[in-house]
Amino acid sequence: MFACVTSPHIGPRYGLRIVLSAPAVAAFRPMTGIRVAAHSQVMETTTTMRAVIQRRYGTPTVLETADVELPRLGRGGVRVRVRAASLHPGDCFIMAGEPYVIRLAFGLRRPRQAIRGTDLAGVVTAVGEDVASIEPGDEVFGWCSTGTLAEFACVPARNLAPAPANLSLADAAAAPTSGMTALQALRDVARVSPGQKVLIVGASGGVGSFAVQIAKALGAEVTGVCSARNTDLVAALGADHVVDYERSDITSTGARYDVILDNVEAQPISVMRRALTRTGTLIPNSGRGGRWLGPLVRIARSRVLSAFTQQRLRPFTSVGNHEDLLTLAALLSAGQVTPVIDRVYSLDDAAEALHHVATGHTRGKVVVTP
Secondary structure, three states, X not given: OEEEEOOOOOHXXXXXXEEEEXXXXXXXXXXXXOEEOOXXXXXXXXXXXXXXXXXXXXXXXXXXXXXXXXXXXXXXXXXXXXXXXEEOXXXXXXXXXXXXXXXXXXXXXXXXXXXXXXXXXEEEEEEOOOOXXXXXXXXXXXXXXOOOXXXXXXXXXXXXXXXXXXXXXXXXXOOHHHHHHHHHHHHHHOOOOXXXXXXXXXXXXXXXXXXHHHHHHOOOEEEEEEOHHHHHHHHHOOOOEXXXXXXXXXXXXXXXXXXXXXXXXXXXXXXXXXXXXXXXXXXXXXXXXXXXXXXXXXXXXXXXXXXXXXXXXXXXXXXXXXXXXXXXXXXXXXXXXXXXXXXXXXXXXXXXXXHHHHOOOOOOEEEEXX
16 A cells, blocks of 8 residues: 655655655654555655645635645644635635625735635544544535635644535535534533524525524524525425515514524614513624624624623624534434535536625525535
């Protein structure tokens, strides 16, 4: 058995690849601290890869596919051969550099990190020092801050979990960010309990499709709001009631909900509060807002208003968390949550994929396969 290893000192400069036998791999490991995959398990490592990059902020037209240097594997890191990557609205915000306030984190004049994409699933090709729980050849899924629209990605081990065996890697890639957002919103922020009435606005979208299923897993009675073309989908996800927003205004029906997760925010908070119980929780979650500060002004107003009412108005920001990823993996493995994939694009069509996500009308998730 042989493995193909790129020397971290020689390869990037001269493009050399070193083919080692299995015994040689064992000898190579203590010299570098890096564990590499056998050739029979994973495609050979090279010094370059194809990736979707952007050199300036703007519309999807700023994206291009290019050959770039293979990401370097650091301590605590895992190199993954990306088999699928999924997109969410946050990727579009970073691509556009709007609201402008996000440039403080991602680069004032141009993105510091050129490769787009956050979520991925794939096969481990190499493991760095201090990584004990993951081995080369493992199938994993998770999230990455250095870009996933590429053939390879280097990911901190804490951002990964074993891919559920009952899912394809495309399905697994669809889950991390949107699934954890729905989980944190309903379990941690709203503290949903059995028997509560939960309203999911935008129930057929990326976060919404996960939220319907997670709310059911938590024992809630779920109402989903979506367009007419998506009512069958939302019902199939387990919603007890489905409302076509084109035919009915949920805020004027007289129904009251213990929790509202609003992924669209087409209505002002003052209007959405009419559909809350006296002590209910409203979670605005579209991420949209003004060109400069985005949702920050609306978030501040909600916080102030919450101090003067028994209703809980709780805008929040989802944060990647390894324990939550494991919880999500367990729900996926048990079949309590199933990703919904709208469309699958090739790496060369990633700009079209991001344009589709930016419209705000996806049915579930959009996936890109390198």
